[in-house]
Amino acid sequence: MKIIISGFGGQGVLSLGKFISYSAIEENLNTSWLPSYGPEMRGGTANCSVIYSAEEIAAPVIDKPDVLIAFNEPSLVKFENSVKEGGVIIINSDIVHLKTTRKDVKFYEIPVDTLASAINKRGANVYMLGVLLPIFKDISEEAAIGAIQHVFENKPKVIPSNIECLKAGIEYMKQRI
Secondary structure: OEEEEEEEEOOOHHHHHHHHHHHHHHOOOEEEEEEEEOOOOEOOEEEEEEEEEOOOOOOOOOOOOOEEEEOOHHHHHHHHHHOOOOOEEEEEOOOOOOOOOOOOOEEEEEOHHHHHHOOOOOOHHHHHHHHHHHHHOOOOHHHHHHHHHHHOOOOHHHHHHHHHHHHHHHHHHHOOO
């Protein structure tokens, strides 16, 4: 699976990539995580490429992602045409008000900021991880919980609300696929 996640710095773009990579590791898959961000970080542009596979990964660079997650409009504009035919584009519809012009991809508009904030004000990226699991199919909820526990091992107080965000995202997406 080849994924591009993009948005503003501070939206949890890079962290979402880490969550996916650690989840893949929990499933004994090979993975790569390649961050890219502007010098200003928070508020600037940020994106990352994540690849996971049962096969060896030759290079972390993605030309044609299977999935694009756009947390802001510039990200959708920049990456939508690179998504492979039959791929998936997911937007944070709280911020992105554009639609894709593509007819050959699945397109999901999800108000992740609103939905996650009812549980955890900083949980939009973990909510999005939950949204992705029914799409990925090869990463289990248990593996994602393991990734959350790993990433937040030094902040154990935030683990329960993040797991709740994950589960809410899974349930939200199961109703839409």
